[in-house]
Amino acid sequence: MTHSITIGPDRTGRTVAIVDGVIAATPDPAAPVIACPDGTIGPGAVCAHTHLYSGLAPYGMPAGEPAPQSFIEILEKVWWRLDRALDTETLRASARDYIAKALLAGTTSLVDHHESPRFIKGSLQVLADAAGELGVRALLAFGATERNFGRDEAEAGLAECANVEETPLVRRLVGLHASFTVSDETLREAGDLCRQLGTVLHVHVAEAADDVNDAKARGYAGPLERLIAFDALPAGSILAHGVHLSAEAVREADGRGLWFVQNPRSNEGNRVGYAANLRFSQRVALGTDGWAADMAVEDAALHRLAAAHGDNGADGRLAAGERLIAERFGLAAVGLSPGAAGDLVVRESGKVTTVVVGGRLVVESGRLVAADAGAIEAEARAAAARLWQRMAALPR
C-alpha cells in the first residue's frame, strides 16, 4: 500500500509533499495535511547495518562467564548463544521493541542482518511483519553460515533470503555471516542467488583480524579478495565494518560500487579497532550493529572516535545511508527532493514529534501510531527473561 500526505509548513515555512510514498513537487490535494509550525522537517535517518535479533540485549543479557577475552570469545560466549536460543516469540518481541525505539528516534530505514540458526525458515517473515506493523523501511537478509550445522545450515539460510516477500517498504538481500564461517561452495551459491534475485550481498567483512587471517590461510589476500574471487559481491553489496582492510582493499571495493557500513560504537565495545581506512571510500554509511538505532548518538560517537584517531574523513555517513537506500529502492533522489523516499522526521526543540515513512504517518505527537511503545517494551522484557533461560539451557 502506498500513502500520500503533506507535512508543513514548519517553522521555516517549509512544506513537504509525499505522493504515493515518494516526495513530490506538488501535493495531492486529497492527502491529509499535518502542519508543524513549531517544528523543523528533516529527512529520516538510515541505520545501514543492524541486528533486530539483538533487541532484547539491553534487558539483562548475561555477559558470558568467564568474561570473553577476544572478539571470537565475545561471539562464542554471547552472540552465538543468543542467536541459537531465539524462537518465534523472542524474535518478534526483540524486533518490535527495536523498531519502535528506532522510529521514535527518527530512524526510518533499517538494513538488517539476521541470524537464528535453530529457527531459520520463516524467521525473516517475523521481521517483515514487525516492520510492516510499525511502519519502518527495511532491507532484510539471513546471514547464512556453516558454523553450527555445516552446509545444510548455509543452504537453509540462503533459501530464507529468497523467501522474503517484497513490499513497497521491504527489499530482500542475500546474506552471509562472514567469509570465515563459510565454504567456497556457499560463497559461490550466494553470488548466484544475488544475480537470480536481482539483489546484492550483505556480509560482515574484516570486523576483526580473525576474518583476515582466515582468508589468508585459505590463500587469499583477505576476505574482500576471497568474496570477489567467487563472484559474490555484485555492485551495491553491503560490507559491514571493514576495520582491518588495507587502504588498497577499500579503494578496490569503492571502485566496484560496494558500500561500507561503519559501526563505531560496536567496534569500540568489541575492542576490534577503529576503521580508519574507510576514508578511502566514497560510499560509507553508518550503522549501529545491534545497538539502539538513534543515529544522532551513533554519529556523535563516530565524530568522537574519528577525532581521537586523527580521521578527518568521517563526515557525510548519514547522507551516504540515504543514497544506499535510494539505490536499493530504485529512487531517483535523496534528501527531501522530489523523487526521494517519502521518509521524514519533524523535531521540536530537538525532540522527535512526527515521523513519516513511505508517506505513512508512523509517529504522531511523539508516540507510535500503530501500537503502544510501553506495551511493546513490557513484552520485550518478559521475552528477554525467557531468552536468557533458553540461552542458559543450551549445551556449552
Ligand SMILES: [Zn+2]
Ligand atoms: Zn553486525
